[in-house]
Amino acid sequence: MTTLNHPAQELLSRLDGFRVEIDADRKRADIILDRPPFNIIAMAQRDQLRAVFEALDEDPRVRVIVLRSIGEHFSSGGDIKGFLEATPEHVSKLAWNIAAPARCSKPVIAANRGYCFGVGFEISLACDFRIASETTLYALPEQKLGQIPGSGGSARLQKMVGVGRTKDIVMRSRRIPGKQACDWGVAVACVADAELEAATDALVAELVEFSPLAQRTAKKLLNDTEDAPLAIAIELEGHCYSRLRSSEDFREGVEAFHAKRKPNFTGR
Structure with missing residues (x-):
């Protein structure tokens, strides 16, 4: 019999800058960004995040997926130097990888605090629910680098808040506080920083009760x-x-x- 190899298996063997925890009793999986202090998302990590979402989508123990982080900041964005080193083919897959939460058939919650910039904001926008803490600042700062968002950020944001507000955020690299994002419908709730985990737990517990x-x-x-x-x-x-x-x-x-x-x- 021919032995088949899947590249995703190699991707999942050495996770770069994050880890996965599964709580079968609560039917929950947590994808935890863990590259302090700013949880920068590396190029290889984007491929791994996509593979992890696909694996968890098939895991019968998991009903709800939470994307969260260690420390004061969710993520300050991507590895800037990595963009110059990546091949055009790799760069062309950025949006596909970061859209993995949207393609996942299960509910996905992003728990945001502190900086949620660039790809950190983009992958949060691809989730179904965003809970912000009062410390959260959302931004798509690519204009400061002579670029534009490349992983679906401006497109998803425009669907949520309209072209005028999106231009204001993207073209000025504006930082939007969690409370304002909640008022605009980008986040479903904005809570005190100390209450972010409890609010996330409550939403998970609510979602797993449905069919x-x-x-x-x-x-x-x-x-x-x-x-x-x-x-x-x-x-x-x-x-x-x-x-x-x-x-x-x-x-x-x-x-x-x-x-x-x-x-x-x-x-x-």
Whole structure:
């Protein structure tokens, strides 16, 4: 029999600047940026982060993924020197790697504090939920280097806050505090720095109570219809609703509602 090798296995064997922790009891995985003091994200690390998200997406122990960091800052951005050393082909994959949280079928939470700049902001924008602490500063500072965001940051931000605010952030390299980001809908909450972990834990605990099948369906539907005309989005929503109508989780949810008990969702 021919032995097959997958490059992702080599990527996962020596994680660069971060680690992964799985808590099967809480159905949770944490991807923890750990390159103090600023958690700079290296070029190789981008490939590894993509591979880790793909691996966790297939892990049956995990229902929710949290992207967080060690220290005062989430991430001050990428390894600047690495951009000049990387090949054009490698650079062309930057946005694909950083979009891994969006492609992942499971809910992904970014817990942000301190500096959340450049690729740190971009990968947070690719997550489903962002919780900011009052110390958080979001920025896309690439204009100061004679560049623009290259991992989806300006595109995702424009969808969230509009072209005017995005121009103000990108073209001026402005730093946006967590409270303002929350007011604009970029973050779902802005909490005291000491409460960031508790707020993240609470959101994880809330999300794991829902049907994993319904959550996967909702995430994919919302991602797929972000740019769709209203009529097409409604049509696709109807098809998704129809498919879930025959699921065991929907039957369980209806029966639990009528019996006034907590549902036991299995993802089928």
